[in-house]
Amino acid sequence: MRSPLVALLLATVLHAQDAERRPPNIVFLFTDDHAPHAISAYGSKVNVTPNIDRLASDGMLFRNSFCGNSICGPSRATILTGLHSHGNGFRQNGDKFDGEQTTFPKLLKAAGYTTAMLGKWHLTSDPTGFDYWEVLPGQGVYYNPDLIGPNGRRRVEGYCTDVVTDLALDWLESAKESGKPFLLMCQHKAPHRPWQPGPQELGMFRDATIPEPATLFDDHSTRGPAAAKHTMGVEDHLLMAYDLQCPVDEKERLYGYWANTRKRMTDAQREAWDAAFAAENEEFLASRPTGEALVRWKYQRYMKNYLRCVAGVDRNIGRVLDWLDENGLRENTIVVYSSDQGFYLGDHGWYDKRWMYEESFQMPLIVRWPGHAMPGSTSTSLVQNIDYGPTFLAAAGVDIPGSMHGRSLVPLLEGRTPRDWRQSVYYHYYESNSEHTVPAHEGVRTSRYKLIHFYEPRYDYWELYDLEKDPDEMQNLADAPSAKLVRAELEAELLRLKRQYAVPGS
Secondary structure: OOOOHHHHHHHHHHHHHHHOOOOEEEEEEEEOOOOHHHOOOOOOOOOHHHHHHHHHHHEEEEEEEEEOOOOHHHHOOOOOOOOHHHHEEEEOOOOOOOOOOHHHHHHHHHHOOEEEEEOOOOOOOOOOOEEEEEEOOOOOEEOOOOOEEEOEEEEEOOHHHHHHHHHHHHHHHHHHHHHOOOEEEEEOOOOOOOOOOOOOHOOOEEEEEEOEEEEEEEEOOOOHHHHHHOOOOOOOOOOOOOOOOOOOOOOHHOOHHHHHHHOOOOOHHHHHHHHOOOOHHHHHHHHHOOOHHHHHHHHHHHHHHHHHHHHHHHHHHHHHHHHHHOOOOOOEEEEEEHHHHHHHHOOHHEEOOOOOOOOHEEOEEEEEEOOOOOOOOOOOOOEHHHHHHHHHHHOOOOOOOOOOOOOOOHHOOOOOOOOOOOOOEEEEEOOOOHHHOOEEEEEEOOOOOOEEEEOOOOEEEEEEEEEOOOOOOOOOOOOOOHHHHHHHHHHHHHHHHHHHOOOOOO
16 A cells, blocks of 8 residues: 555656646737837837736747738738738738638637637637637727627627736636636737727826837838838827827817717716826817927827837736736646737837838737746747747647648747748738728848838839848838849749749749
């Protein structure tokens, strides 16, 4: 007969072995338009994100993480399918996602995972491959959001980022009791336009001055002609009421988006909202700055509200991390933080995304996987959102379909860079000259260079940047004699990638 001590030691060993064999839980925390340079783990000069930094301290931060198409819906479709936009059929916002195609949540569900999708979906069709889902209609709203699920539509009182996190924590409680490994996709609206902060963050940055980017007053004269024809400028295109929460006339106060937002709020929410903006708005309307002073005022208002929305996300990420710790699930749960693309924080005088330039092309990607990703580690390998699905499948021990364009990041997470890891990434933006008048373009990026081809009749030209010497992409070298050989090599690489991914017309 075994002694009690031996029995206890044996039980402990068997429990550890069982935990090691058990597929990891996956918590995917995703936001909309969160630029890496608004994350302190990435070296932000404008804010601090302690809970996202907490993930980075405990896991791996990817410094060369990119999207394949810098716009909301297409990035989400790519993550689900592991395919570039032409492969999954969702090229631009307004398309309808084909829910019948293979997605990583479906494959995990078939492998025994319980799965949930909560928050911003933005793919027109209903989610598939999830045991439970409740999503925002379209873009959703910040205050007292509506949610759509299999049982219909309902309105939930509260701030959207808090509401989605509440739903996530409730679902996690049920998933814990199921005994199955789980996949949670918790996807926030924030910090998407129109940048409406939650009640807890309204007072942040009130007396601060947010540092301006060096390129705030860029005139785009050293790039190609399309950049100068944009309609996404801080100076000319941020709307006073819709974007900056400062209605300038009676009509906007009574009938515009400002008025509709306030009508949706509860009395307490409205009181806090008005207290946050009233004095500053009155001061602005009394002084009416012009020229560079107006640009600077707009930049400060835009950035403070954007960063307040980010702070709400960060606070709620802390809630999820705390729940995992308190419920003993930290060690066997992969936690991923990312956003659908980057964003312009006044860089080059812009807001929004779409371009293949670095600020909108880069995505944050931070992965905590205890026992696999070394705490505080970084990777400089080139990765893309086509890799997310394959990574989740590989981590769960599920076969990756050969049709997926992406590769598993598991070797990188474990500190092993395969000898045949990619040396370039492909990009293609399709939403031609719609909102913000950004033309369709495609391109290739290596560790040092970037080649972009604008291919429309109105804009048919190339841009080439040396990212080592010109990280702000201010000097287009496409027609420089000194860059002739580099351009030829990149054009050949672009063609190779298009053939590899079976891009139509290649």
